[in-house]
Amino acid sequence: MGRLLLAVSLALLTACSKPEQARPRLASAGRPAPGILLPVLLNSPLKSLSGWGDIKGKAVVLEFWATWCDPCVDALPRLNGLAEAFRGKPVVFIAVTDESVSEVRAFLREHRMDAWAAPEAGPAVFKAFRVYSRPHTVLIDRDGRVAAFTSPSALTAGTLERLLAGRLRPDEGSEAARHADEDAGPGPGVLAEFYLARSSGSAPVTYRRDYFGSGAVTLRQAIGFLLGSPDRLDLGPGTAALVDGVYDIRLAAPASGPDRKPELFSKGLAFALGLKVAADSREEEVYVLRRVPGAASAAGKAADFSGVSFDGVTLKAAGASFAVLAARLAERLGRPVLDETGEEGPLAYSFVFETRDPAALDARLRSSLGLRLAKARRRIRVVTVRR
Numbered sequence: 001m002g003r004l005l006l007a008v009s010l011a012l013l014t015a016c017s018k019p020e021q022a023r024p025r026l027a028s029a030g031r032p033a034p035g036i037l038l039p040v041l042l043n044s045p046l047k048s049l050s051g052w053g054d055i056k057g058k059a060v061v062l063e064f065w066a067t068w069c070d071p072c073v074d075a076l077p078r079l080n081g082l083a084e085a086f087r088g089k090p091v092v093f094i095a096v097t098d099e100s101v102s103e104v105r106a107f108l109r110e111h112r113m114d115a116w117a118a119p120e121a122g123p124a125v126f127k128a129f130r131v132y133s134r135p136h137t138v139l140i141d142r143d144g145r146v147a148a149f150t151s152p153s154a155l156t157a158g159t160l161e162r163l164l165a166g167r168l169r170p171d172e173g174s175e176a177a178r179h180a181d182e183d184a185g186p187g188p189g190v191l192a193e194f195y196l197a198r199s200s201g202s203a204p205v206t207y208r209r210d211y212f213g214s215g216a217v218t219l220r221q222a223i224g225f226l227l228g229s230p231d232r233l234d235l236g237p238g239t240a241a242l243v244d245g246v247y248d249i250r251l252a253a254p255a256s257g258p259d260r261k262p263e264l265f266s267k268g269l270a271f272a273l274g275l276k277v278a279a280d281s282r283e284e285e286v287y288v289l290r291r292v293p294g295a296a297s298a299a300g301k302a303a304d305f306s307g308v309s310f311d312g313v314t315l316k317a318a319g320a321s322f323a324v325l326a327a328r329l330a331e332r333l334g335r336p337v338l339d340e341t342g343e344e345g346p347l348a349y350s351f352v353f354e355t356r357d358p359a360a361l362d363a364r365l366r367s368s369l370g371l372r373l374a375k376a377r378r379r380i381r382v383v384t385v386r387r
Contacts, residue, residue: 046116091163137150191254196273230380314350
């Protein structure tokens with residue numbers, strides 16, 4: 001009798017494991033989604049996700065993002081709105097990042113996120129779902145099949161209705177097609193790597209917990225990716241040309257344990273270019289952008305986060321937050337400008353930069369957008385670069 005029960009148990013175990021074993025290694029539209037393991041979930045009734053069986057019968061909006069990714073943060077209000085609109089329906093929003101739990105918890109204290117937040121996701125998840133840049137959105141239907149690769153800006157309520165009804169046509173998406181033949185990162189035998197070479201042009205960035213790579217990126221951009229976007233970049237004498245130079249950069253670091261890419265990046269720059277790069281936080285006098293109570297504003301609500309153009313004088317936002325305006329003001333004033341308007345967007349607005357005088361900029365902000373510039377002391381993040 002014992003042998004019979006053992007045989008039945010083994011048969012059931014084998015039968016239950018076959019669907020997971022049959023899952024493809026890489027995500028492709030129209031096929032079953034690769035297996036998934038998310039060790040930590042925040043904002044969720046589940047503490048972790050050990051596989052698709054944990055949320056069987058539900059469609060999934062799998063959003064790959066990061067706290068340092070400005071387009072990801074800008075897309076939060078749109079995704080929150082969709083999550084609210086579909087609350088109570090069989091669809092789950094999961095925001096996946098390879099950042100630490102503490103980093104994500106700190107971010108969530110200041111930003112609303114209705115999705116389940118999944119920090120500390122391993123590199124295997126990013127590779128399986130072909131995440132070559134962020135934000136990157138993968139739609140999974142209720143049968144556990146990959147329905148489409150898309151982006152937050154292209155995601156609509158109609159798309160989700162079709163996903164739930166099983167009527168969404170399989171779509172590889174422009175991003176997946178464009179990056180299909182790109183370098184997926186280091187081979188399994190690579191333990192660590194730092195590569196830096198002069199380059200030109202432009203190329204997408206691949207970023208995972210164990211790997212960073214781009215065929216053409218400035219050090220200024222790489223600093224934002226690897227050390228976190230600073231409120232102020234403090235450049236020492238003779239460093240500006242190097243920081244704004246375009247490079248081919250590849251970093252490979254151990255996937256286990258803490259993220260070692262920042263350390264490898266800093267040491268590599270010291271060795272290759274003689275640059276000493278350090279990040280810290282300090283209290284400084286900055287400008288803050290605030291609403292003028294009761295003031296009229298030419299800024300209007302936009303349907304979604306879309307294009308922003310700037311010709312050096314006129315900023316035109318078809319759909320953005322005021323953080324974009326704050327960044328341009330910081331460039332003009334040579335001092336950090338923090339967005340404290342409380343407006344997450346998306347907003348449609350324009351602003352003309354005809355001066356660098358703070359008082360004149362404040363007057364124009366008041367008259368056109370109902371905003372004001374004010375000096376304040378804030379703790380900000382500063383990255384210093386010295387030779």
